[in-house]
Amino acid sequence: MENKTDVIVIGAGLSGLTAARKLEEAGYSVKVIEARERVGGRSFTHHLADGQVLDLGGQWIGPTQTKMYELCKELDLELYPTYNEGKIILYDNGKKTLMGSNNGALPKLNVFVLLGLGLTIKKVERLVEQIDLDEPWNHPKAKIWDGETLDSWIRKNTKIKKVREYFNIVSEVVFSTEARDISFLHFLFYIKSGSGMDNLLNIDEGAQKERIIGGTQEISVRLAKKLKGEVFFNNPVTRIEQSETGIKVFSREQFWEAKKVIVTLPPTLAGRITYQPPLPGMRDQLTQRIPAGSVIKIQVIYKTPFWRKEGLTGQAVSFTGPIKIVMDNSLPNDSRGVLVMFMEANDGREASEWSIEKRTQKAIECLVIYFGQKAADYLEYVEKNWCDDEYTRGCYGGHFTPGVWTGYGKHLRKPIQHIHWAGAETATVWNGYMEGAVRSGERAAAEVVEILCG
Ligand SMILES: Cc1cc2nc3c(=O)[nH]c(=O)nc-3n(C[C@H](O)[C@H](O)[C@H](O)COP(=O)(O)OP(=O)(O)OC[C@H]3O[C@@H](n4cnc5c(N)ncnc54)[C@H](O)[C@@H]3O)c2cc1C
Known part of the structure; x- marks a missing residue:
């Protein structure tokens, strides 16, 4: 050889x-x-029995990801948009409310909380602008920001519990870890690296905008x-x-x-x-x-995307786990409906110790709370626990x-x-x-x- x-x-x-x-x-x-x-x-694509595919790892691309768009074009791979029509379910404190799908990074919360959240996001964005992506350690305040966690910074900068909870969810969704685990400087760097908070969290004009046909x-x-x-x-x-x-x-x-x-x-x-x-x-x-963060990516397949008929995007945001984020992940040219969700950070760590039967049961319980009894009637449950994977961990x-x-x-x-x-x-x-x-x-x-x- x-x-x-x-x-x-x-x-x-x-x-x-x-x-x-x-x-x-x-x-x-x-x-x-x-x-x-x-x-x-x-980036790992799972083939269902009938040949359709689900991404078990990275799946979405969006604006400013120019290299990915160039690659897809060059390699003849087509894209399709993430379904985003209708209302989003917000589950908080045992109560379900609906919000529009164009709120950007802001969930529907009471006016006082919303104001506090808006101010804190603005403050973060002002700091984000100052970060040098090549050398984030060079900022005059780098050592101070790197000397605390996202959680400790948020605690110092807002007294509103819901705002702190919101940032913890952002940490779970973006980093698969708790806000107390990451450096605040890293948070600022990462937000800038991903073109800002709105872009990172959004669907229509954000990082979750589209998927690749074929995976x-x-x-x-x-x-x-x-x-x-x-x-x-x-x-x-x-x-x-x-x-x-x-x-x-x-x-x-x-x-x-x-x-x-x-x-x-x-x-x-x-x-x-x-x-x-x-x-x-x-x-x-x-x-x-x-x-590495801790995440189990889960997809539940239904006969139809029943939520769409009810005027729902298929998205749910919950302040309680083990499933805090759900999105419509249905396939192109396929009559079935797919919901994708994540057990992340502490929820992911706890769930890693459960049997697959228990994880299935817990995931379906959450879906029933968010989408009603129809969510219990699923065809298939597919999951991948990335913590267990020897070559990713x-x-x-x-x-x-x-x-x-x-x-x-x-x-x-x-x-x-x-x-x-x-x-x-x-x-x-x-x-x-x-x-x-x-x-x-x-x-x-x-x-x-x-x-x-x-
Ligand atoms: C559940 C999940 C959801 C995600 N969602 C998104 C998303 O929607 N959009 C997005 O842009 N990104 C997403 N990501 C992140 C994205 O998938 C990764 O950032 C990207 O794929 C990393 O590519 P990489 O080549 O840097 O690393 P990897 O893909 O990890 O490649 C490293 C390679 O090294 C191999 N390897 C490991 N150890 C050894 C060894 N000792 N010897 C030889 N080879 C070894 C591994 O097998 C692997 O093939 C997601 C990731 C996961 C897991």
């Missing part, structure tokens, strides 16, 4: 495959080493088909050795040699590879401090805990001799999203090309 190549890319997710593609376009030979038996990583994994499948270099499946990389002259990458069964390597794993998993010589302490400490991505941006931020993308770093967590724009993964792969490939051709 020819095991030598110019560049080795570790991971065949969106970042790895776009990096490989850019390197080949620049004339370099590439081998991609992938732990799983498939491409796509966190998002198809992007990776098509990218991999176009590569000249081989993708080696079922080869979890365990060790990387480097010297002055080049690099050796080992899985349990084989090894490859190259001039450069791009590691595209989420930081925690990248930290589990053995490096020889060992990585500098600061790089290793960084990988110890970017934990939690989602949607890694979040920065307090002190990480200011203490270790500059080590996030800094190459170490022949090793370069990519992956959605290293992106400046759309960090944590598919768009960010693509941008990070292209950025790391450009770094390597500059060195190799220099």
Whole structure:
């Protein structure tokens, strides 16, 4: 077997495959080493018995995600809009109310709460504007903001309990973790990276605007088909050795040699590879401090999208779990209805310990509360617990805990001799999203090309 190549890319997710593609376009030979038996990583499409597909990982794209739109166009993948006609159910304190679907980031709450919420969001947005996405640690107040959590900042800046609860839901929905777990500086960075709070949370003109017909994994499948270099499946990389002259990458069964390597794993998993010589302490400490969120993505299939006839979008927002967010995820050209929902953060952690039967029962109980008894009459329940997945270990991505941006931020993308770093967590724009993964792969490939051709 020819095991030598110019560049080795570790991971065949969106970042790895776009990096490989850019390197080949620049004339370099590439081998991609992938732990799983498939491409796509966190974009993973499940095939139902009749061939229809559901995305179990990343699924929505929206405005300002230019790389994703370009990829879909180039790879001949069609899009379809997220269903957003009718009312949204708001479930709070045992009471159900309906709100319009064009409220942006604001739920329907009493005027006093709404005013407080609006003011707090405005305050956050003013801080967001000041963040430098390349070097968030450089802001004069970076250490103060990085020294507290989203939760502690919100507590200091509003006395209204509902506003605090709202921001905790935002944290759960966007980071799959509690507001007390993330650095406030990271929150500001992430909001800016995703083009603002409205854009992150919205459907019609936001990050949940549309889906890809055939599922998002198809992007990776098509990218991999176009590569000249081989993708080696079922080869979890365990060790990387480097010297002055080049690099050796080992899985349990084989090894490859190259001039450069791009590691595209989420930081925690990248930290589990053995490096020889060992990585500098600061790089290793960084990988110890970017934990993944906790999420179980659930989809429930019905004979019809019955909620639509009742004037509902299929969306529900609840202040109590274990299901706090529901959306219509019905398929194009299909008469069935699909609701997608998430058990996230603490709810996701608790639910991880339940049996699948208990999770099914709890999810359906929530749906019955939100949508009525018809929600009990479902055809199929499909779930994926990303915490259990050996080659991801939690989602949607890694979040920065307090002190990480200011203490270790500059080590996030800094190459170490022949090793370069990519992956959605290293992106400046759309960090944590598919768009960010693509941008990070292209950025790391450009770094390597500059060195190799220099
Ligand atoms: C439930 C869920 C919902 C999401 N929703 C959205 C959404 O709607 N929109 C959006 O834009 N994003 C969403 N995301 C996030 C998005 O999917 C990710 O940001 C993106 O796919 C990450 O791509 P990546 O290439 O950086 O990492 P990954 O996809 O994680 O790729 C890393 C690859 O490395 C492989 N690997 C791991 N360990 C090893 C090893 N030791 N050796 C070799 N290979 C290894 C993995 O198998 C994987 O293929 C969601 C994610 C999840 C899980």
